[in-house]
Amino acid sequence: MSPITRLGDSTYEVDHVYVNATAAVVGPKEGAGPFHGQFDRVWEDEMNGQSNFEQAERALLENAYQIILEKSHLAWSDIDLVVGGDLLDQLISTDFAGRTHQRPLLGLFAACAVFTEGIGLAAxxxxxxxxRRTLVSAVSHHFAAERQFRYPVELGYQRTPTAAWTSTAAGAALITDRPAPIKVHRVTFGRVVDYGGKDPNDMASAMTPAALDTIRHHLTATGQQPDDFDAIFTGDLGDFGLTLLREYGQQQGMTFGPELNDCGRSLYDLETQDVHNGGSGPGCSASVFAGPLAGRLRRGEWQNLLLVSTGALFSPTTYQQGESIPCIAHAVEFRREEVPSG
Known part of the structure; x- marks a missing residue:
């Protein structure tokens, strides 16, 4: 059997590809949420000794890298390729971190969908x-993203109920051919979907059709149903987007049950943490997978997981020009594997 089998237009099944280690580093708000205690490191404050928000974002990423290397007992020279992305112009967090690690680098931009895009490509x-050893990462910082995409953070503007809270978080995964309890089984690369939404404070409405499109393509190509999975986690739809996804799915004959959830909705306590619709940012689904979700797979609490990171592909320039917000979602299906000891 070929190590790569094409199942559909954009769905591939891969053999002998595993997640050997993960690392999740988050800010204090994220660390105080429902996943408290399930991350590798929680910063005491948003800056962690850095002089500006952009440097703090890069420090998050470098923290995650270091944890991966320590867990894997590897040096940078053992890493064959780094694949990653972030939200900032010219991918400065991912690219500037490359000045330090000096490994071959593929910088990707898919907004908040970059983590699953990176894992799919690495697989x-x-x-x-x-x-043989590819390190995949994604990172975001709340204040760095806010001042690039929306308003100066010093303005103290009032956020709308549909607004998402860009997560201060980084997630990384080491993808190799060495057997491990988490197997990368299948990937589906999404296509750009644009239903005409223009509000940067309501990205859930814009991204939900892309999430459903990718999930539908993945299920069709693999012959599965939503309840075949222990969990389906979308990336950054939040509470409102998750409701829309259920409704849109029902209209297309796809019924989601309790297996459906969302990383942005789960990362925070929506009642007490003042994040409105939930979390967003490339670091959102990356840290939620690298911490709590990967943990459940490793412990055998889940046998399979479909992670569908979602991204809004707009920029401050296109927003100011009145353009709509094109979106994309990429899916990765993970399976729990029993690995013989020794």
Whole structure:
């Protein structure tokens, strides 16, 4: 059997690809949420000794990298390829971190969908006898993203009920061909979907159709139903987007049960943490997977998980020009594997 099998237009099944280690580093707000105690490191404050928000975002990413290396007992020279992305112009967090690690780097932009895009790409490369050890990452910082995409953070503006809270978080995963309890089984790369939404403070409405489109393509290609999974986690739809996803799915004959959840909705306590619709940012789904979700797979509490990170592909320039918000979602199906000891 080929190590890569194409199941549909954009769905691939891969063999002998595993998640050997994960790392999640989050800010104090994220660390105080429902997943308290399930991250590798929680910062005491948003800056962690850095002089500006952008440097703090890069420090989050470098913290996650260091944790991965320590867990894996590897040096940077053992890493064949780094694949990652962030929200900031020219991918400065991912690219500037490359000045330190000095490993081959593929910088990706898919907004908040970049983590599953990176894992999907890494899985194909590893399965295809390319790099054996690929480090995938995604990072965001609340205040860095706010002042780039919306308002100066010093303004103290009032946020709308549909607004998401960009997460101060980084997640990383080491993808290799060495057997481990978490297997990358299948990936589906999404297409750009644009239903005409223009409000940067309501990205859930814009991203939900993209999430449903990718989930539908994945299920069709693999012959599965939503309840075949222990959990389906979307990326950044939040509470409002999750409701829309259920409704849109029902209209297309796809019924979601209790297996459906969302990383942005789960990362915070929506009643007490004043995040409105929930979390967003590339670090949102990356940290939620690398921390709590991967933990449940490793412990055998889940046997399979579909992670569908979602991204709004707009920029401050396109928003100011009155453009709509095109969106995308990429899906990765993980499975629990029993690995013989020794």
């Amino acid at each position: 194909l490369l590893v399965a295809g006898s390319g790099p």
